[in-house]
Amino acid sequence: MSLLSVEDAQARLLGATRPVERRETIALDLADGRVLATDIRSRLTQPPFDASAMDGYALRAEDVPQPGAELKVIGVSAAGHAFDGTVGPGETVRIFTGAPVPAGADAVLIQEDAEKRDDGVIRTTFEVTKGRHIRPRGQDFAEDEVVLQAGDRLDFSRLMLIAATNHATVDVFERPKVAILATGDELVPPGTEPGPSQIIGSNTFAIAALARQSGAEVIDLGIVRDDRAAITAAIGRARDAGVDVLVTLGGASVGDHDLVQSTLVASGMRLDFWKIAMRPGKPLMVGELDGMHVLGLPGNPVSSMVCGLLFLEPLLAVLTRRPPLSRQGTARTATFLSANDKRQDYLRARLGRAADGTLVAESYGKQDSSMMKIFARSDCLIIRPPQAPEMAAGSLTPILLLRPDTY
Numbered sequence: 001m002s003l004l005s006v007e008d009a010q011a012r013l014l015g016a017t018r019p020v021e022r023r024e025t026i027a028l029d030l031a032d033g034r035v036l037a038t039d040i041r042s043r044l045t046q047p048p049f050d051a052s053a054m055d056g057y058a059l060r061a062e063d064v065p066q067p068g069a070e071l072k073v074i075g076v077s078a079a080g081h082a083f084d085g086t087v088g089p090g091e092t093v094r095i096f097t098g099a100p101v102p103a104g105a106d107a108v109l110i111q112e113d114a115e116k117r118d119d120g121v122i123r124t125t126f127e128v129t130k131g132r133h134i135r136p137r138g139q140d141f142a143e144d145e146v147v148l149q150a151g152d153r154l155d156f157s158r159l160m161l162i163a164a165t166n167h168a169t170v171d172v173f174e175r176p177k178v179a180i181l182a183t184g185d186e187l188v189p190p191g192t193e194p195g196p197s198q199i200i201g202s203n204t205f206a207i208a209a210l211a212r213q214s215g216a217e218v219i220d221l222g223i224v225r226d227d228r229a230a231i232t233a234a235i236g237r238a239r240d241a242g243v244d245v246l247v248t249l250g251g252a253s254v255g256d257h258d259l260v261q262s263t264l265v266a267s268g269m270r271l272d273f274w275k276i277a278m279r280p281g282k283p284l285m286v287g288e289l290d291g292m293h294v295l296g297l298p299g300n301p302v303s304s305m306v307c308g309l310l311f312l313e314p315l316l317a318v319l320t321r322r323p324p325l326s327r328q329g330t331a332r333t334a335t336f337l338s339a340n341d342k343r344q345d346y347l348r349a350r351l352g353r354a355a356d357g358t359l360v361a362e363s364y365g366k367q368d369s370s371m372m373k374i375f376a377r378s379d380c381l382i383i384r385p386p387q388a389p390e391m392a393a394g395s396l397t398p399i400l401l402l403r404p405d406t407y
């Protein structure tokens with residue numbers, strides 16, 4: 001199988017992907033970031049009554065055509081406690097922000113424009129026009145009005161609106177389920193004592209974090225040995241859990257112990273493609289098994305994560321109906337970059353700023369795909385397209401931002 005370009009591989013994967021259609025009803029306080037599966041129709045009118053927008057006095061505007069009117073205070077209307085009577089000529093009601101405007105009144109005079117006398121009378125020091133400082137009933141939205149539509153993604157302002165329309169739950173699309181399966185006799189979980197030829201399995205944590213940030217629910221299938229029966233059993237657990245994406249870690253290459261692909265195929269996977277013209281991440285494998293997307297990521301930690309950024313993150317964007325996160329940028333390379341071969345290269349690099357404000361990317365000298373420390377210290381990956389000619393220091397290069405909210 002010849003190497004597929006990154007762009008072609010992404011297009012093949014995403015072209016065959018449809019958003020998750022399963023729905024669920026969840027409490028509003030758990031709905032941040034989720035996508036509405038049905039329209040939101042308001043259960044009430046807001047405001048439900050003509051309400052005061054200010055602290056002051058509710059009155060009849062015709063009583064106060066100019067400053068100097070004297071009005072008798074006949075009651076109080078506070079938020080949550082309406083005044084039941086009617087404001088007649090020459091009368092006023094002390095009112096507070098959010099309180100219902102009493103019958104008869106058609107304007108509110110702010111308290112700064114009134115002098116309160118000891119005898120229960122106020123003297124106005126400013127004129128008032130009809131409707132002043134009154135929020136009319138229904139000014140925001142009306143009962144039965146559709147205020148948000150299916151497909152809208154929930155965030156702070158939309159959650160506020162849904163709560164105000166008197167819904168305590170919402171119908172949303174389910175989050176995609178991503179199962180992560182680490183394979184390898186050499187792997188043990190963090191917090192345990194590795195044997196003489198063992199290392200800590202770390203990739204799961206990176207891929208799980210990426211999947212959750214991308215709106216997925218993660219199912220950790222743990223670490224299984226390089227053993228067909230164990231891998232088959234784990235594939236069965238993913239199938240039973242009804243996952244949308246099965247991510248395998250390791251065993252994707254061509255070694256005698258790289259059993260993942262053949263075991264998946266024996267379990268019924270249709271292999272879509274394998275091996276991408278990229279570095280790191282060449283052995284990436286993509287397939288489909290009983291409606292699950294299968295992403296076989298290489299075991300080298302940086303390879304698995306670069307594949308995660310380039311393939312899992314955009315896949316989850318489609319499944320969750322989100323626009324793909326833009327990680328693209330440009331920077332000046334701080335160092336000379338040699339000519340590239342046929343694989344698209346992703347070089348770990350730190351970012352800084354030149355005096356003129358442009359980003360400058362300084363790649364690390366050694367780029368072995370097993371080296372996690374420099375990956376954690378990197379801010380971006382310098383992208384070197386296939387056959388890119390050498391590049392002088394100071395030249396502009398495309399980059400992939402690892403923390404797009406920081407730059």
Ligand SMILES: Nc1nc2c(c(=O)[nH]1)N[C@H]1C(S)=C(S)[C@@H](COP(=O)(O)OP(=O)(O)OC[C@H]3O[C@@H](n4cnc5c(N)ncnc54)[C@H](O)[C@@H]3O)O[C@H]1N2
Pocket residue numbers: 182183184186187199200201202203204249250251252253254255258280281282283297298299300301303369370
């Ligand atoms: N003859 C060839 N050998 C290799 C090729 C090749 O084309 N021909 N490709 C190399 C490339 S590129 C990569 S990348 C690796 C990927 O191999 P696998 O996906 O089969 O990964 P493993 O062999 O299982 O592991 C590689 C490396 O990563 C460590 N690892 C695995 N899983 C984890 C994990 N969950 N957490 C942390 N580290 C993990 C594993 O111990 C190995 O050190 O193949 C090259 N070989």
Ligand code: MOO
Pocket residue numbers: 278279280281282283298300303304369370
């Ligand atoms: O592609 Mo491997 O991922 O170069 O180390």
